[in-house]
Amino acid sequence: MSLIEHMLKRSDMGFRYLASVLFLLLMVSANAYAASEAATDQVKARLVASVESVHAGDEITVGINQRIIPHWHTYWINPGDSGMATSIAWTLPAGAEAGDIQWPIPHKFNVGPITNYGYADEVTLLTNIRVPESLKPGESFPVKALVNWLVCDDVCIPQEVELTLSLPVVDAGVDGGKGSELIAKAREQLPVESPWQVSAYEQKQGPLLKIPGKVLEPGSTAEVWFFPEEWGRVSHKSRQPRRIDSDAFLLQLTAGDNPLAAGESLKGVLVISKQISTGVLAQGYQLEVKLEPGIAESIVDEDPAQLEGADTSTGEDISLYSALLFALLGGVILNLMPCVFPVLSIKALSLLQHKQSQHHTRLHGWAYTAGVLASFVLLGLVLIGLKSAGSQVGWGFQFQSPIFVVLVAYLMFTVGLSLSGVLTIGSSFAGVGSSLADKSGYSGSFFTGVLATIVATPCTAPFMGGALGYALTQPAVVLLAVFLSLGFGLALPYLLLSHWPSLQRFLPKPGIWMERFKQVLAFPMYAAAVWLVWVLAQQAGPNAVALALAGMVLIALLAWIYEITRHGSNKKRYAANTVSLLGLLVLLYGSYSGIQLFAGSVSTANTASAAGVEKNWEAYSEQRLGDLRDEGKPVFINLTAAWCITCLVNEQVALSQQSVADAFSKSGITYLKGDWTNQDKQITQLLKQFGRSGVPLYILYPPGKDAKPQVLPQILTPEIVLNAVQKL
């Protein structure tokens, strides 16, 4: 232990005495070097200049360079929650003037719950100095700096050194020399003038910075931190949630102990740190913005780095492995969904009917798996594309497009017709019907996989919610990994069946019942089509329903024409195929343009209301939630969509029950319902806040302004809701 530290630890010693001893000691060391250097146990300080000699009237730059031992740091102009900024007292000849310290961009240090702003390892604090006009060549220009700093690791030590430098004065014609390279290096670390027209808006939580233009690419992993120059204006440690819009960048700050009033200026440095191959590249921007009265904006944190270990996050933290596992499980469960099961059963039955070679069976299994995985990869890529384009997307997003809904309805209907025997589709499609007899139809197996994926997506298994929510906040590679895991889960049962013939023994013996079974399976498909048309009604109104139904009649007609000409002459078949193709084009074009037209005219407030009790909810809006929370009222939020089966079941089984409605009104709970049937940015943001990417989501806010919300399970019973309400 050094002498200085030792003395500092002796608490009974008067500080005045201690300080003077310290000072003397440092004077001695400074004299010993007889130069512009001084060192303590923690910091080696040097006084350097931008030139080697000066001219009268010059403005030169000098720097205090601190080299700090590992784990210790000195402080920025605003040291944060504790600490003290380094200060310099200059002694200069008459007529010379020193400016303010130019602070390089600071770093953030977290010591337990305390956050400090400062510098580790090395820093150079620059100051501009004006050389007096009165100096003559041959004289010297002495610069003396009394530097005070506090250096801390776990413990803190205030230190003071005196540094001197004497620069010769030369003739105007003589070059001053290049001086210390530390000066140029330090200049690179200075924040630059902000190139943006930044605004700051007064929000309930604190100032909201809004920077127009493309500051960061959407999905960027760069770290962004605003360092306030004055103490207390902004909380030093609170997370700074951000949002990257296509035309602006938003950063939500939290007010500190000494908050700004509207009209006052917020000063500070915005630091953007990007990971590059050689390390971290940090660029600082000097901001000074007048605080304007607020606009209502809420920020969902899009910074993955800040999401981790976030102190206020209510999102569910899932590790990559458990996300992959959940996705796999979710995929397996998807096999049991009413829409997927029929497709799969047929496929499984084909194994029984055709005693193919083991080799062929396996290949079919893999072809099917490839189909599923390819579709999931495609879906993942589309999601990544939309995400980086800045769209607010989530799981099931495809169903927010009425066009997609009607196409899937047609598909369900067509598969139903095929199962009913009205239509025999060739081997290339779906692998049902005649393809059962087609031994080499690997492409059939592949497309069965594709079909299974398409029909599986609306049946969001509850397990998938968390995993997908996780995936959507992750980099592209992780997102794809989760999707692949999900797809593999979906493909797994059939793959196993095709690989181990012994498993096939558990399937019943083939016979006429298979034909009947197939016909029975047509009905879930029709039911699925009906449900989708109902979803469409919510999205695009009754006209779209008429259009969709007319489209189905057309499909039935085409199917019939196709079927009766299938075994006819080539000429007839050619004619029929032409008619079918034309009909199909008419169907697609008509549906597309029609629905495009109708969809725009329907308001999103047209929510699926469950029967049972009279309407006891209001439509969700950020504003309404904010108001209710401000009043400290308890709120229940149900985020739902017409195409989400789980949501509708929950509403029927739990939320529409009289007992639940009574409990809500008794506890004074306001029931807000957010309908995500169509795109809704506000709801997508709320979902994201809770780490979700899809509905359903049930949130219960207890009374009290600052009470933390509680997330209810994705499958509800009246008891779950009642218990939660009771515990308030």
Added chain:
Amino acid sequence: MLLRRLLNVAICGASLAFLPMAAQAAADIGKAAPAFSVKTATGETLSLDSLKGKTVVLEWTNNECPYVVKHYGSGNIPNLQKEATAQGIVWLQVISSAPGTQGHVDAQTALKLNTDRGAAPSKVLLDYDGKVGKQYDAQTTPHLFIINPEGVLVYKGGIDSIATAKVEDLAKADNYVKLALGELASGKKVSHAVTKPYGCSIKYAS
């Protein structure tokens, strides 16, 4: 049905694990000061509730911190403690340094240090787990809080206006705590209710 039940169980379990922790009351000016009940160096357990009706000063300290050394070595804080306690104000010294960190002292040492330094707090609170410190969001040593007789927080911040470790700055500094106590005694509103605390960071258990 069985599947549904299984899912139910699994999901309930998962959700429970993710339930957010209970909210903690924060130390805001004009609001009820966060309640605490903590062991003192003299062995009893002291709760804030039991001090209703009295003005209470909380002073976070760490005897080895140079800033604390400044204010104790110069007699600044000990004198203030004596003045305050003479008027019936309860002055509580709080030690939140975790075991093994700077400023962590046992009960006996804490009392002896005060005797040696001529300090006279009413009680010394041993907040080794940092619970009270974090409740009040105490950041530095020294960091001071004043609670009025109604239990409302009326002051938080530094001891004075000049954030240095130099004794010679004491004479020039405005002593915010002295000012606030004076204003409270004469029934006035505290004029500087929030000031910048300065000093060493509190050595919380991480």
